[in-house]
Amino acid sequence: MIAQAVSQSGVDKFVNALGSGVALGAIYALLALGFVIIFKATQVVNFAHGAIAALGAYLVSYFAVTINIPGRWMTFAPDWLQWSLSALVAVLLTAVVGMIVERITIRPMIGEPLFAIAMITLGLDLIIRTTTNDLLDNTNAGLGDPFGLEVLTFGALRLDAAQIATIGVTIVVVLLLMWFFRTRTGVAVRATAFDQEAAMAQGISVGKVFAIAWGIGAALAALGGIFSSVGSRGAAGVSPFTALIAFRAFPAIIIGGLDSIAGAVAGGMIVGVLEVMAGTYLGGISWLGTGFSGIVPWLVMMAVLLVKPYGLFGTEEIRRV
Amino acid sequence: MRGRPNLYTEYKAEMGLFPSMSKKIAIGLLALIAILGPLAALPFLGFAGDASWLILVNKALVFAIAALGINLLTGVAGQVSLGHAFFMAVGAYTAVVLGGEAGNTVWGLGLPIWIWLPAAGVAAALIGVFVAPTAVRVRGLYLAFVTLGLVFIGLYLWRNLGKIAGGPGTGRPWPELEFALWRNMDPLVSFTSDGPLWWWLTPVNWLPWVHIEEMDGEVKTFFFLVVLVAVFAIIAKNLMRTRIGRSWAAIRDRDIAAEVMGVADAKGKTQAFGISSFYAGMGGALFASVVGRIIPESWDIFLSVEFVAIILIGGAGTIVGTFLGTFFVVLSPRIVENVTGFLATQAEDGGPFSWLGSIFVRSSADDWIGIVSYPDAAGPGLSVAQLNIVLFGVLIVVFLIAEPLGLYGIWLRARNYWKGWPFTY
Numbered sequence: 001m002i003a004q005a006v007s008q009s010g011v012d013k014f015v016n017a018l019g020s021g022v023a024l025g026a027i028y029a030l031l032a033l034g035f036v037i038i039f040k041a042t043q044v045v046n047f048a049h050g051a052i053a054a055l056g057a058y059l060v061s062y063f064a065v066t067i068n069i070p071g072r073w074m075t076f077a078p079d080w081l082q083w084s085l086s087a088l089v090a091v092l093l094t095a096v097v098g099m100i101v102e103r104i105t106i107r108p109m110i111g112e113p114l115f116a117i118a119m120i121t122l123g124l125d126l127i128i129r130t131t132t133n134d135l136l137d138n139t140n141a142g143l144g145d146p147f148g149l150e151v152l153t154f155g156a157l158r159l160d161a162a163q164i165a166t167i168g169v170t171i172v173v174v175l176l177l178m179w180f181f182r183t184r185t186g187v188a189v190r191a192t193a194f195d196q197e198a199a200m201a202q203g204i205s206v207g208k209v210f211a212i213a214w215g216i217g218a219a220l221a222a223l224g225g226i227f228s229s230v231g232s233r234g235a236a237g238v239s240p241f242t243a244l245i246a247f248r249a250f251p252a253i254i255i256g257g258l259d260s261i262a263g264a265v266a267g268g269m270i271v272g273v274l275e276v277m278a279g280t281y282l283g284g285i286s287w288l289g290t291g292f293s294g295i296v297p298w299l300v301m302m303a304v305l306l307v308k309p310y311g312l313f314g315t316e317e318i319r320r321v
Numbered sequence: 322m323r324g325r326p327n328l329y330t331e332y333k334a335e336m337g338l339f340p341s342m343s344k345k346i347a348i349g350l351l352a353l354i355a356i357l358g359p360l361a362a363l364p365f366l367g368f369a370g371d372a373s374w375l376i377l378v379n380k381a382l383v384f385a386i387a388a389l390g391i392n393l394l395t396g397v398a399g400q401v402s403l404g405h406a407f408f409m410a411v412g413a414y415t416a417v418v419l420g421g422e423a424g425n426t427v428w429g430l431g432l433p434i435w436i437w438l439p440a441a442g443v444a445a446a447l448i449g450v451f452v453a454p455t456a457v458r459v460r461g462l463y464l465a466f467v468t469l470g471l472v473f474i475g476l477y478l479w480r481n482l483g484k485i486a487g488g489p490g491t492g493r494p495w496p497e498l499e500f501a502l503w504r505n506m507d508p509l510v511s512f513t514s515d516g517p518l519w520w521w522l523t524p525v526n527w528l529p530w531v532h533i534e535e536m537d538g539e540v541k542t543f544f545f546l547v548v549l550v551a552v553f554a555i556i557a558k559n560l561m562r563t564r565i566g567r568s569w570a571a572i573r574d575r576d577i578a579a580e581v582m583g584v585a586d587a588k589g590k591t592q593a594f595g596i597s598s599f600y601a602g603m604g605g606a607l608f609a610s611v612v613g614r615i616i617p618e619s620w621d622i623f624l625s626v627e628f629v630a631i632i633l634i635g636g637a638g639t640i641v642g643t644f645l646g647t648f649f650v651v652l653s654p655r656i657v658e659n660v661t662g663f664l665a666t667q668a669e670d671g672g673p674f675s676w677l678g679s680i681f682v683r684s685s686a687d688d689w690i691g692i693v694s695y696p697d698a699a700g701p702g703l704s705v706a707q708l709n710i711v712l713f714g715v716l717i718v719v720f721l722i723a724e725p726l727g728l729y730g731i732w733l734r735a736r737n738y739w740k741g742w743p744f745t746y
Contacts, residue, residue: 045462108722115401116721118462119633122626123717130710134703247473247622254466289481298470302455305467309459317460319577 012156017280018273023163025272026170027228031249032256032264033173034220040193040259041213044106045118049221050246051128052094056222057143057229057238058132059090065144080146091222098218099211101128107210110196125243133240140239145230162231169223174265180216181261189213193259224249248275251297255304257314266312271297336562338555355547359540360522362531374655375539381651382546383607388631388647389557389640390600395629396638397561398593399573400456404468405601405628407475410620411448412441412602413495413609414485420496427493428484431504437496438606445602446595453591460576472622479617492616495609498545512545513538542611549607553600558640560596569593570638630717636729645728654709661705665695 031053038046046052063069064086071082101124109117147162180186191199192209200206228245229238252271256263279293310316329335339345357363359375391405420437421429452471459467479486487493499508515538518525525531560566568589571579580586609615627650635646661682668678683691683702694702703711724730 045465105718105722112721112725114462115465116725118401118465119629120718120721122629123714123721126626126714126717127711130703130707130714134707247469250466250469254463258462289477291477291480295474295477298473302467302470305459305463306455309463311463 013280015156016158017276019157019159020163021273021276022269023159023166023272024276025252025269026166027224027245027268028249028252028272029170029265029268030173030220030227031224031246032253032268033177033261034217034224035249035253036256036259036261036264037177037189037220038213038217040261041189042102042106042210043114043117044121045114045258046217047118047121047246048101048124048128049217049249050225050243051125051132052098052218052221053225053228053246054238054240054243055097055128055132055225056090056094056218057225057242058135058141059093059222060087060226060229061141061143061238062135063087063090065142083144083146086144087226090226091219094222095215095219098214098221101218102210102214106214107207129240129243132243136238136240138240140236142237143226143229147231149231160231162227165230166227169227170265173220173223177261185212221246248294248297251301254301254311255297257311259315260311260313263311263313271300274300338558338562356522357525359543360525360531360533360536362525362528362533372537372539375537375543377652377655378648379539379542379546379611380608381648382543382550383604383611384628384631384651385550385644385647386553386607387601387604388628388635388643389553390597390604391628392632392638392640392643393557393560393566393569393600394593394597396632396642397566397573398569398590398597400590400593401461401465402468402597403465403622403625403629404452404471406620406622406624407468407471408445408449408598408601409605409608409624410475410479411598412445412605413615413620414479414482415444415602416441416606416609417493417495418485421493422496424493426483427487431496433501433503433506434496434498435500438603441606442599442603445605446599449594449598449601450591453594454587456594457587457590469622469625472620472625475620476618479620486617489617492614492619494614495606495612498542498607498610511538512541514541516541519544546607546611549603553603554640554644557600561640565589565592565596627713630713632727633717634720634727636727639729641732642727642729645732649728650713653712654706657709657712658705661693661695661708 031049035046035049038044038049064071064083068082068086069089070085071077074082074085077085105120105124106117109120145162147160147165149160151158151160152164181190188199188204189209189212191202191204192206196206199209225238225242225245229236229242248271249268252267253264254267255270256265256267274296275293278296282288282292304312308314329340334340339348354363359378361371387405387409390408391402394400394402416437418428419430419432419440420434421427422431423429455467456464480489498512499514500510500512501508515535518533518536519541522533522536526533561570568579568584569592571582571584572586572589572593576586579589605620631646631650632643633646634649635644636642664674664678665682666672666678667674668682672678679691681692683694691702693708694704720727726733
């Protein structure tokens with residue numbers, strides 16, 4: 001955002017908007033990936049995703065700033081390492097929270113209508129979000145991240161360190177996921193996604209798969225929440241508004257298709273780039289008013305759904321009488 | 322046939338509005354309470370005439386109208402909608418443009434209620450029918466996201482359409498509930514100002530322990546709303562038990578099978594969206610009018626979730642459940658607040674519940690045990706408002722896991738238990 005305050009020539013402006021868009025899209029992609037993994041494995045639409053993301057970001061703030069764990073035992077280590085370890089602890093803890101939530105509220109609902117389970121996650125969203133807000137005292141808390149406001153230039157492209165880290169982590173996560181789905185556990189998750197009963201008949205513990213999926217999903221949500229609260233984009237840190245980021249990632253998920261990993265990344269990128277482009281090029285049009293770039297993803301989502309009702313990469317449901 | 326209330330010899334009798342004698346009696350009692358309660362003319366229920374309760378009851382009645390709408394759409398026709406707040410806003414803003422006072426910064430035509438109220442419903446219904454084609458094309462959970470998108474697009478519109486919505490954070494005043502023939506004419510009946518007893522209520526004074534000459538504005542609002550709610554509930558009930566409602570139920574249960582049997586799928590869904598939005602528009606307009614002034618940010622996703630919670634807690638697809646859910650959702654915050662206050666005083670002064678109070682309430686900065694901070698909200702511990710939201714979430718989760726039919730299901734079980742008593746079935 002700071003980079004764009006400088007007046008630029010047409011190409012530079014476009015390149016920078018594209019770069020910021022990809023960085024924003026990476027955050028959406030992280031959130032969307034977690035969401036899609038949960039949906040694929042357990043058929044649950046997780047409306048609590050944003051709340052879990054905010055919880056993860058809050059935990060980073062708690063571990064890195066408030067109690068300085070594990071930094072207090074390793075003062076010799078550089079700042080970035082201390083912070084990364086705190087973030088890792090927070091992400092793992094969020095994953096555990098995700099598993100607990102799954103065990104208590106989602107497992108008893110296996111076999112119930114999808115709508116009912118989706119509504120349960122709406123209830124969970126209220127619980128987790130309000131509790132996080134209370135822990136935050138309804139204000140914002142910095143994450144103590146080491147990224148700073150430094151801007152790196154690659155020719156015409158200017159990105160800050162947090163944006164580069166976001167893109168890098170997203171690439172790593174996607175590669176890790178591609179590897180994961182080839183492992184024994186990953187194949188079990190894929191089999192469960194395909195048909196729960198058939199997977200069970202093959203000796204796969206579906207309950208375990210559910211727990212793994214929720215763990216991974218919550219961890220990815222936490223990553224999304226963290227990267228939306230660091231650097232110049234999230235200068236204020238984690239706040240009660242952090243949870244609302246999921247409502248901006250939902251269009252990305254739907255555009256890509258609810259059950260497609262590739263679609264989650266593609267959808268995230270499309271939405272991120274379009275949102276920044278709309279902010280850059282349409283921000284000056286006065287009759288559009290304020291906040292138009294925020295609803296561009298939703299408008300695109302509706303347009304996509306009219307043409308392809310299951311998203312760009314989603315599996316079409318085969319319906320029988 | 323006497324004494325055998327469940328024996329129906331005719332199909333028509335079973336599909337009647339109030340098929341059994343006990344239902345007729347229950348409705349009669351309810352009507353009696355509805356008339357006498359607000360006037361504080363009932364023994365034991367005198368608190369019902371208290372203005373602070375009546376304000377909440379009025380809000381619940383308004384919500385009930387909108388909730389009937391979403392129950393028709395989601396409970397009967399099976400179309401998941403998170404966009405109810407959007408349709409309510411459409412109704413409310415139609416009402417305020419037609420009925421509100423014009424100002425330097427806002428539009429308003431100052432028309433009377435008999436124009437703005439129906440128009441609010443019709444405008445919302447038109448938007449609903451306009452959105453319906455998307456809903457017909459998109460199914461299930463994808464539909465939930467489309468309707469969610471409506472809420473966000475709506476929020477953007479209301480924030481930016483200052484001439485209609487009155488600007489972010491400020492809003493504008495809504496027209497009052499009063500019946501005038503035309504603009505600038507003196508209202509024939511005002512439903513909001515204190516005044517004398519209406520002539521049809523005078524028989525209340527024949528009761529030996531009652532003597533009423535004046536009634537509060539809230540009581541008048543209550544009577545106005547209760548009549549509207551009754552009309553809307555009967556319309557909804559009739560919709561459900563006739564051709565349209567049956568086609569909706571068929572679509573809900575299996576839309577392809579319904580189509581094979583000759584139920585027009587697209588037509589049914591469009592009707593459901595239109596009629597549900599009509600209810601939502603009316604509810605939204607009345608809600609805004611009863612509250613008086615609403616900021617554009619109020620029509621957010623939380624309002625929609627509240628309505629989903631109402632039908633889930635009450636019982637999807639039933640009229641009684643809609644009312645149970647609405648009253649539960651609207652009145653429970655007040656009850657939670659009272660209980661918290663009670664526990665706090667118990668913990669302080671020492672009483673039979675002081676142990677519970679000291680566990681539950683965090684009363685001062687030194688007190689580290691407690692879920693709720695009361696009376697001040699600083700530090701750890703939820704505030705009462707936050708506790709309400711958390712409880713709300715817990716209730717949604719618990720009801721869905723334990724009793725998918727909601728309060729209505731609990732009532733059914735209790736009734737069946739006593740019906741068969743002392744046998745278990």
